[in-house]
Amino acid sequence: xxxxxxxxxxxxxxxxxxxxxxxxxxxxxxxxxxxxxxxxxxxxxxxxxxxxxxxxxxxxxxxxxxxxxxxxxxxxxxxxxxxxxxxxxxxxxxxxxxxxxxxxxxxxxxxxxxxxxxxxxxxxxxxxxxxxxxxxxxxxxxxxxxxxxxxxxxxxxxxxxxxxxxxxxxxxxxxxxxxxxxxxxxxxxxxxxxxxxxxxxxxxxxxxxxxxxxxxxxxxxxxxxxxxxxxxxxxxxxxxxxxxxxxxxxxxxxxxxxxxxxxxxxxxxxxxxxxxxxxxxxxxxxxxxxxxxxxxxxxxxxxxxxxxxxxxxxxxxxxxxxxxxxxxxxxxxxxxx
Numbered sequence: 001x002x003x004x005x006x007x008x009x010x011x012x013x014x015x016x017x018x019x020x021x022x023x024x025x026x027x028x029x030x031x032x033x034x035x036x037x038x039x040x041x042x043x044x045x046x047x048x049x050x051x052x053x054x055x056x057x058x059x060x061x062x063x064x065x066x067x068x069x070x071x072x073x074x075x076x077x078x079x080x081x082x083x084x085x086x087x088x089x090x091x092x093x094x095x096x097x098x099x100x101x102x103x104x105x106x107x108x109x110x111x112x113x114x115x116x117x118x119x120x121x122x123x124x125x126x127x128x129x130x131x132x133x134x135x136x137x138x139x140x141x142x143x144x145x146x147x148x149x150x151x152x153x154x155x156x157x158x159x160x161x162x163x164x165x166x167x168x169x170x171x172x173x174x175x176x177x178x179x180x181x182x183x184x185x186x187x188x189x190x191x192x193x194x195x196x197x198x199x200x201x202x203x204x205x206x207x208x209x210x211x212x213x214x215x216x217x218x219x220x221x222x223x224x225x226x227x228x229x230x231x232x233x234x235x236x237x238x239x240x241x242x243x244x245x246x247x248x249x250x251x252x253x254x255x256x257x258x259x260x261x262x263x264x265x266x267x268x269x270x271x272x273x274x275x276x277x278x279x280x281x282x283x284x285x286x287x288x289x290x291x292x293x294x295x296x297x298x299x300x301x302x303x304x305x306x307x308x309x310x311x312x313x314x315x316x317x318x319x320x321x322x323x324x325x326x327x328x329x330x331x332x333x334x335x336x337x
Contacts, residue, residue: 090115178230
């Protein structure tokens with residue numbers, strides 16, 4: 001009996017050891033327990049500039065990771081660097097991350113992504129607020145990135161946005177397309193806007209800026225030459241929208257923008273993407289990479305399929321424009337301040 005008891009006790013102990021070992025392995029495979037096992041993931045963030053769209057994209061990214069179990073203060077730490085709109089700062093940030101070697105990098109906006117891509121090839125990189133990663137030479141193709149970079153595109157429904165102008169101003173003939181000539185993403189969208197104008201029977205004229213000091217002067221040059229203005233998701237102009245509308249509102253010149261943050265800062269309206277939701281998508285993709293479930297090379301660039309309508313009631317009042325019901329059914333950005 002004693003011998004049998006000892007054998008039974010040994011068997012039970014062995015079974016418990018196997019069970020505890022399996023539980024430990026399961027816990028370590030769960031990203032939420034990574035912090036308790038000693039692993040804290042470091043994520044470097046290269047953000048081009050501060051403005052509502054990019055700030056929203058970053059918040060969404062962090063929320064997306066948190067929902068997947070990667071929470072700041074527990075198993076994730078963020079190293080957030082802002083280039084303040086300067087390309088030279090983007091390069092400095094990229095070189096800093098190349099030396100620090102975080103577990104993953106988030107690059108927000110095309111110039112920041114391009115700077116990171118030039119110097120970092122051995123660290124997973126997620127991008128967001130990039131209009132066309134393939135056209136911007138960040139990936140081999142949007143369907144099959146093939147390298148260490150993937151993420152989300154902020155491609156907007158440009159034709160729908162141009163059509164919105166025509167609906168608001170039935171006698172519209174000429175649209176001014178205002179953008180920064182040095183931003184690849186803006187160049188791409190300007191071409192889409194030109195094509196959309198042609199399809200809709202409208203003429204278009206380009207008005208470009210190369211630095212923020214030119215914004216008001218270029219805005220003034222549009223007055224009397226066009227009946228409405230289109231501004232894509234341009235980073236420089238998103239930061240300088242108040243300088244644009246200081247001219248256009250007085251001239252009763254409506255602006256349709258590429259995204260809602262620019263509407264909040266004085267644009268008339270838009271139908272476009274939600275940057276917080278886009279950032280959330282990017283965070284979900286990053287979680288797959290950190291879990292080891294996927295590599296950037298195999299993750300196709302993702303897009304947002306649902307668009308939001310937003311408008312600014314204060315701007316509409318200043319312009320003496322009555323917006324269609326389908327637009328006022330959207331979000332009034334004037335109330336979001």
